[in-house]
Amino acid sequence: MIFLIETKNLTKIYGKKCAVENLDLNIEDGDIFGFLGPNGAGKSTTIFMLAGMIEPTSGEAFVNGISATKNPLEVKEIIGLLPENVGFYGHLNAKQNLEYFSKFYGFNKSERERRIKELLELVDLENVEKNVSEYSKGMKQRLGVAQALLNDPDVIFLDEPTGGLDPKGTHQFREMIRALNKEGKTIFFSSHILPEIKEVCKTIGIILDGKLIAVGTPNEIKRKFMKNELYTIKLETIDKLPELHHSDIVDIECDSHHALIKARSDIRHDLSTYLHENNVRIYNLELKEPDLEEIFLKSIYGGD
Amino acid sequence: MAVFTVAGKEFRDHIENKRFLVIFGALLLVVILSMSQGIKDYNQALESYKEMTSKIESSEIEPEVHMWMPEKPSILLIFYRMLNYFAAIGAVLAIAMGFDLISKEKEEGSLKSLLSHPLHRDSVILGKLVGAVATFGVVMLTVTLICTGSLMIYGISPSSDEFLRIIAYMLVSLLFLISFFSIAIACSVIAKSSGLSVTYCIGIVLVLSFMLPAFGEAVADQYAGEMPTASNVYTYTYSTGPGTVTITTESSTKSSEPTEAEKEEMQKKWEEYQKKIEEYWQKKRNIEHMFNMLSPDKNYKEISNRLISGRSSEVFFFGEGKSPKETETLAERLSSVWSEIFSLLTLSVVMLIGAYLKFMRLDIR
Numbered sequence: 001m002i003f004l005i006e007t008k009n010l011t012k013i014y015g016k017k018c019a020v021e022n023l024d025l026n027i028e029d030g031d032i033f034g035f036l037g038p039n040g041a042g043k044s045t046t047i048f049m050l051a052g053m054i055e056p057t058s059g060e061a062f063v064n065g066i067s068a069t070k071n072p073l074e075v076k077e078i079i080g081l082l083p084e085n086v087g088f089y090g091h092l093n094a095k096q097n098l099e100y101f102s103k104f105y106g107f108n109k110s111e112r113e114r115r116i117k118e119l120l121e122l123v124d125l126e127n128v129e130k131n132v133s134e135y136s137k138g139m140k141q142r143l144g145v146a147q148a149l150l151n152d153p154d155v156i157f158l159d160e161p162t163g164g165l166d167p168k169g170t171h172q173f174r175e176m177i178r179a180l181n182k183e184g185k186t187i188f189f190s191s192h193i194l195p196e197i198k199e200v201c202k203t204i205g206i207i208l209d210g211k212l213i214a215v216g217t218p219n220e221i222k223r224k225f226m227k228n229e230l231y232t233i234k235l236e237t238i239d240k241l242p243e244l245h246h247s248d249i250v251d252i253e254c255d256s257h258h259a260l261i262k263a264r265s266d267i268r269h270d271l272s273t274y275l276h277e278n279n280v281r282i283y284n285l286e287l288k289e290p291d292l293e294e295i296f297l298k299s300i301y302g303g304d
Numbered sequence: 305m306a307v308f309t310v311a312g313k314e315f316r317d318h319i320e321n322k323r324f325l326v327i328f329g330a331l332l333l334v335v336i337l338s339m340s341q342g343i344k345d346y347n348q349a350l351e352s353y354k355e356m357t358s359k360i361e362s363s364e365i366e367p368e369v370h371m372w373m374p375e376k377p378s379i380l381l382i383f384y385r386m387l388n389y390f391a392a393i394g395a396v397l398a399i400a401m402g403f404d405l406i407s408k409e410k411e412e413g414s415l416k417s418l419l420s421h422p423l424h425r426d427s428v429i430l431g432k433l434v435g436a437v438a439t440f441g442v443v444m445l446t447v448t449l450i451c452t453g454s455l456m457i458y459g460i461s462p463s464s465d466e467f468l469r470i471i472a473y474m475l476v477s478l479l480f481l482i483s484f485f486s487i488a489i490a491c492s493v494i495a496k497s498s499g500l501s502v503t504y505c506i507g508i509v510l511v512l513s514f515m516l517p518a519f520g521e522a523v524a525d526q527y528a529g530e531m532p533t534a535s536n537v538y539t540y541t542y543s544t545g546p547g548t549v550t551i552t553t554e555s556s557t558k559s560s561e562p563t564e565a566e567k568e569e570m571q572k573k574w575e576e577y578q579k580k581i582e583e584y585w586q587k588k589r590n591i592e593h594m595f596n597m598l599s600p601d602k603n604y605k606e607i608s609n610r611l612i613s614g615r616s617s618e619v620f621f622f623g624e625g626k627s628p629k630e631t632e633t634l635a636e637r638l639s640s641v642w643s644e645i646f647s648l649l650t651l652s653v654v655m656l657i658g659a660y661l662k663f664m665r666l667d668i669r
Contacts, residue, residue, distance in 0.1 A: 014667065044669045045669060048668070048669060051420055053416075053419050053420060053668065054668070054669075072424075073422045073423070073424070076420065076421060076422040076423075077422050080420075081420035083413065083416040083417060083420065085413050086413055086416070086417055087409075087412040087413020087414040087415075087416065087417055088412070088413075088414055088417060089317075089412075089414050090412060091317070091320075100309075100313055101417070101418070101421050103309045104306055104309060104421040104422050104423050105421070105422065144417070147417060147420075148420075150421075
């Protein structure tokens with residue numbers, strides 16, 4: 001399979017600190033990939049290496065088969081990047097900032113003007129004349145999206161894009177990401193906040209201390225981390241509960257009609273069969289799964 | 305070319321920057337004032353030259369004094385007053401233009417945005433350099449136009465040699481601005497914030513322009529030892545050809561005409577003394593020169609003095625040294641200060657290479 005974004009043993013060392021260690025990533029075309037990890041885990045370094053802005057210490061990074069190390073300019077031609085805490089030239093307005101950045105692509109003047117007009121409309125800044133120094137965080141972020149889309153890129157890297165945005169801004173941002181993905185763009189979205197990633201991403205990669213510790217769909221990730229977790233099953237019956245026995249049951253709290261079972265696996269099927277055979281009518285049988293956020297917090301931050 | 309795209313933006317930014325406009329305005333004001341004062345000085349010098357010439361022609365002055373007559377004043381005398389002001393304000397202008405060139409982009413995050421587009425890192429720093437040099441070009445062109453305009457208004461027309469010297473002076477001034485700019489941009493790359501960068505700049509300038517020359521002077525005093533004194537030489541006056549020489553001693557004064565033997569003895573002692581003091585000053589000068597070579601403004605003043613007046617800013621008591629000769633060609637003048645030109649150029653190149661290398665390895669996350 002050919003991947004749109006690929007890294008092979010990608011490593012970056014700053015002095016004695018290993019920011020990214022032997023990272024192997026494979027992201028398919030059209031994916032919304034969530035790159036999750038605490039602050040300082042190596043997310044921005046990975047993105048900057050993929051964007052050809054930082055040279056890796058070792059390993060390789062490819063975007064659409066182009067080496068970001070050997071041909072950074074070619075990679076920059078096909079990607080868009082919204083860096084964390086995106087900044088602009090404060091003494092210029094949105095249009096002037098975009099005009100400057102667009103000069104690094106091979107557009108002619110009319111093409112450039114048309115593209116800038118479209119993008120400013122997209123991010124709702126077409127009528128804002130003031131200089132960027134007077135912009136709010138949300139406005140800057142929107143302008144950041146516009147500058148990332150200047151070249152109509154195949155891949156968009158978003159580094160902590162919703163940091164500092166209000167709930168409305170965050171919602172609009174998510175909608176924008178989905179819309180861009182629908183247009184066929186591959187999105188690489190980094191964040192340290194799981195709900196943001198979970199909300200929009202198809203695939204998730206978790207990075208911790210520069211190492212990729214898990215990658216897959218949200219459910220695959222969950223299963224991976226659930227390996228050592230106990231399942232909590234809540235049982236309510238109409239008839240009186242018989243004594244319950246199962247090799248996977250670790251703990252049980254029960255009274256005549258209720259039981260809260262901690263088990264090593266999902267034993268709901270076995271339980272319902274057993275109760276049916278004993279003519280006990282079930283009122284409620286539910287699995288209380290820990291959600292991804294709980295697992296993530298427990299795995300990454302040790303439950304804090 | 306990405307370098308020129310960056311340079312174009314940087315040039316516009318400089319030209320429209322309020323800080324630049326204020327300092328540039330101050331510089332132009334000083335140029336205009338010092339030019340007008342310089343023209344007055346020149347006219348006065350010309351008047352006294354004419355007066356002297358007419359006196360000689362009318363034989364009011366003894367023939368042997370003719371050799372000591374001042375030469376016709378050069379038009380370059382007009383620029384002499386401008387020199388110190390230009391050195392001070394020019395240095396401030398160059399530092400103000402460069403100290404936050406990179407640090408501000410780091411602080412505002414615009415560097416990350418810029419580098420995410422298809423351009424190499426070196427295009428950014430080279431573009432900033434080209435933009436600044438172009439701005440300095442405009443500064444020097446404006447200064448040159450004001451200077452030549454002032455000369456034209458007062459009906460003063462420079463000879464071809466003088467014109468070349470004016471151009472050379474302007475080019476050296478451009479190099480001077482670049483040298484201070486190179487210090488500023490190096491600080492801007494190294495420092496984590498613009499506040500730190502300006503602190504580094506001030507520190508470096510203080511060390512190079514004031515502390516090192518002062519230290520050099522102290523070292524020279526220490527190394528050169530006691531200044532030789534003329535002992536046991538009677539005061540007497542005799543003709544040495546052009547003019548007279550008077551030698552004093554601490555001990556006594558002999559008023560009567562010395563004998564031939566005494567004269568011979570005195571001449572010998574005088575020559576010995578002259579040799580010693582020449583050696584003393586040469587030693588002192590060499591050490592001071594070594595330290596001054598690291599100072600961009602000392603170098604600039606030395607080169608400019610040489611171009612403008614033909615005099616060296618260093619003190620010479622005796623000997624030929626770099627004695628003033630208005631008849632010297634531009635090439636002769638430049639070759640006599642090649643080490644200062646080389647030093648000014650080296651400082652700029654070293655600082656710029658340092659800034660370039662550091663910028664290429666800069667952590668931009």
